[in-house]
Amino acid sequence: MYLELSNYVVLTGILIVIGLFLNKWEPPIKKQYVALMLLIAGLALGYFMVTNAAYGFLIAGLVFYKDELVSEIKLVKESVLEVKKEKSELKGEIK
Known part of the structure; x- marks a missing residue:
């Protein structure tokens, strides 16, 4: 192995x-x-x-394709962090 x-x-x-x-x-x-x-x-x-x-x-x-893969992964990571931030802001506004 x-x-x-x-x-x-x-x-x-x-x-x-x-x-x-x-x-x-x-x-x-x-x-x-x-x-x-x-x-x-x-x-x-x-x-x-x-x-x-x-x-x-x-x-x-x-x-x-390593360069393209790395840039796409970074883009997805940034998008997920942005969605989490917006979600937490919306929860703060609702309360």
């Missing part, structure tokens, strides 16, 4: 480094080519490291 978990961590680390490397490449590589390279690398590494290409594909997708 521990070895399998460490393989997932290593796979994630490798894909993050590949993603950073491709994003810093000069001259810049088009985003669709970066995504394609990451997904192919994720499929191959997932198949060989954890014997499941789907996990490699999933992790590669998360690595590629």
Whole structure:
């Protein structure tokens, strides 16, 4: 179990480094080519490291879309906090 978990961590680390490397490449590589390279690398590494290409594909997708995911999560968090604040203000007005 521990070895399998460490393989997932290593796979994630490798894909993050590949993603950073491709994003810093000069001259810049088009985003669709970066995504394609990451997904192919994720499929191959997932198949060989954890014997499941789907996990490699999933992790590669998360690595590629990490910026968008983080911004969306922050937006949801801010919205939830705003709703809680408005709800507490409404409770104060009703009493």
